[in-house]
């Protein structure tokens with residue numbers, strides 16, 4: 001495994017929003033590939049911590065409410081204190097608010113854009129400043145992986161701030177790749193399709209919407225967080241050293257229809 005281009009042994013990762021759903025799937029997949037993981041979020045990540053430790057890897061929890069950039073520098077300092085270095089950042093924490101565009105409130109706009117876009121940028125900036133300190137001399141590359149969405153490519157309906165934020169994530173992924181590729185950092189994104197998590201609980205519970213969604217997915221099933229974990233291992237690994245500014249759809253074929 002050690003000479004596999006997908007091996008992450010000894011690599012140190014931050015995953016935000018890792019207590020459940022896609023973040024948990026990514027944290028466990030990174031651990032299976034050999035990485036130690038800092039689990040950053042506002043809820044206890046004890047379950048994810050146990051799953052990472054069961055893979056024989058180190059997990060630390062860092063408590064932080066990522067609805068504002070207040071905790072960003074402290075999150076990076078705690079991860080560097082614990083691990084000595086950060087090799088991989090997965091910007092996964094995100095929220096969604098549903099309402100008709102005609103009735104959409106400023107509060108629902110700000111909450112979603114702040115968490116999904118503003119904090120993603122400033123956490124990437126803080127980790128990027130740390131990575132440029134070692135990446136270009138050591139020959140190893142830092143990896144930033146943003147969690148985008150089908151609404152990075154499509155308009156969606158009744159989710160204006162989510163669509164704006166995830167479209168912004170796509171643009172920032174490319175901008176950061178342009179600026180940081182020469183500094184030893186890869187910046188890419190994963191665009192999950194319809195994954196069975198808390199984020200999509202309302203859609204899964206709506207029998208009509210769920211049937212319509214499944215009819216369009218060539219794979220014929222909702223995705224599982226572990227489906228996203230494999231893509232994250234790829235983008236975090238040496239196998240993706242020449243992949244830059246890419247938004248990798250993991251959607252069971254949704255966009256192909």
Ligand code: NAP
Nearest residue numbers: 017021022042043065066067093094149194195197198199
């Ligand atoms: P989820 O289970 O609701 O996970 C969201 C995660 O973000 C949770 O860990 C949540 O923590 C965390 N989070 C939200 N606000 C936070 C805050 N202020 N501070 C710290 N952590 C915060 O849903 P998910 O589907 O796994 O979502 C993960 C990411 O995938 C999101 O960026 C989402 O937009 C994206 N995504 C999901 C789908 C899908 O089909 N599920 C599709 C495309 C993109 P709490 O548990 O404490 O709220």
